[in-house]
Amino acid sequence: MQRRRFLRAAPIAAAATVGVIPPAKADAPYRVGASDVDRLERLHDQLIEDDDQLGGTDAVEQRAAALAQQALALQNGGTASARIRSRLYAIAAHFTDSAMWAAIDGRRLQAANGYLNQAVTLAALSADSPTIVRVWGHAGSLYRHLGRPTDATAASEAARASAIARRDPLYASLTYARLAVDQASTDSPTAVLRNLDNAQRSLSRVDERAGRPSWMRFYDQAELDLLACGASTTMGRWDEAEARAHSALARLQPSMPRNQALVTAYLALAQLHQGDAGHAVATARTVAPALAHGRTAHLLNDFTAHLVETAPTSSPAREWTTYRKEVLSAC
Template sequence: MTKAELAREMNAEVKILTGRLGTVSERTVHNWLTGQTRWPPAKIRLALTAVFNCTPEELGFVPMGRAHGATEEDVRRRDFIAAAGGTAAAALTSTAAAAPRRIGITDIQQLQIRFAEVITSDHRHGGRLSIENRAGQLADEALVLQEHGTATQRIRAQLYASAASFMSSAMWAAIDGRRFDAALRHHQKAASLAAMSGDSSIQFRIWSHAGSLYRHLGRPGDALAANDVARNLPIARRDPLFASLGHARHAAIHGLTGDTNAVRRSLGHAQEALDRADPTASRPLWIVAFYDQSELDSLALAAYLSAGSWEDAEARAHRSIALRRGAMQRSRAITTVRLAHAQLGQGDLEPAVATAMSVPAEVSAHPRVTGMLTAFGTKLHDLAAGSNPARTWAEYAHDTWRTTA
């Protein structure tokens, strides 16, 4: 990365951590590189860890001692107490409190606010290690309240549901970032917490994610089994929106097997359920934030693309892009690259290259998008090496990724 690019990455990570955009500049980075800054502030150290996936010491910084600044643990504790109005994390300030604190609905509400922030970060950035780590930290904080506070059975169930929600987001961030081993570990913890909560909506999310995980791993049998767990939960029988998502993800899995009849059948069930869903019903944030007609079409696109039904895939791609909500840039980019693959599958080389080149450079750095664009280039080379479209793409990819690398 250039100094400017690193500064942008750092400021984005600080915002995920604190809610406020960081103030790292090129000069700040210069001071790190030249050794003028030997030990950055705690929030900057956390952001550095998220960007580089290693400790500040491994990056060459030299600790100056506790007297020169707060530790990372202090920062996490202070930020969480401030965000929770001083209530949700009181148990974190001392494990030797005179008496357990009573945990109530206010604590649950504050955890839900933090969960909403994680969902927002995922939609904006997606797949980042910092989102995965932050979600895992918040799950641990919910469990600290569970361990050190007194609460009714209903509140305890909601604490477990909150912890499971955070872990499901950590799991999805790992899937989205192609860290599949971490995703498998997160699934085990998330599924256990969700079972203790008794909340079938969060259980649905976790097992539906598991189906997606196994689909990305190329294990359709395990994917269908995991997704069946989600589809058979009470929430999927009660709420057509959940049923629709379950059917749509089943279609995407069937695409891996090449069974187009099963794909069409599942998509028909998904569309019928979506049409029946009450748009005014109260539902968890995580599902209303992303699942709609555009997402159904996106999953249909994935299914048809895997099955080699190029024309069906292209039709679904165009409709998904037309209906996609503006904030979901990563999802739009993924759909756009899939459209390019569908066009390439039909032999439309120039339109395919134009479509792939329309993906914004800043979004193309996302692990899933990068992998899909790389696969596009490989397939284009295999089909038409030396052609004008192939040369155009090779030059574009070289210039674009060289400046963002």
């Protein structure tokens, strides 16, 4: 298995680095400039688009990790101004974070944990507050999936305390929403709902004209609804989870099919827990088979377990079992 993964990933990693590092000159070290960082940032934008389309595949993870190493090679092998060095640390942090997020999304949690310390260190070295928010936010997600809710909440609180989250309502909304998700398994529903309300109020105050990094384009009302759906699912508030899932699906950007699959799986689970097995199975069958991996597959596994537990001989259960065997298992 590891050999097959390496053989798949090696060409991706090699292709990711083509044209990133300029050829070295014999007479002097390379002077790293803004155009070099701009080129890396464009590659990062493409990586995010691939993640939105495909989810956390091995290919996305390995490409991100390879590009992080190239950013660090520029950092260590060239001369640069203090501002360019800060940008290089930031983009290296983003690539490492993207590799971590792809592994989280793909439920490869041991691999994700391997990126964590470097992502946090690089973000701190960049001294860039938005980068720090992104890394701590994904660290919280990793800790939550690892079953470490206290650490997850602490990571989200670190993001909440950042300068940009205090200054910009969009970052404030994102950090409140992520904190609510992490609190859902440990704190009272009142605390979770209070932070979701804070996230909604902050989002309503966002100035769309303010300049922000391109990676923040993902955060909007649909993403807030998705995060709230996740929190409601953890708390077992199934009617709220269903309402948030419907709201997210109505607002999702067409460029984010991975999130559409994820929200649809949440919706099916919420419908099933409210006793509507037939409708739930019909919803689950609309998840794109090619995207039924990682977090989405994990939700569908929970869906299957609950369906078999509560209605093992029902027509919806037989229909779903056949569909999983003939369609999902073939992808």
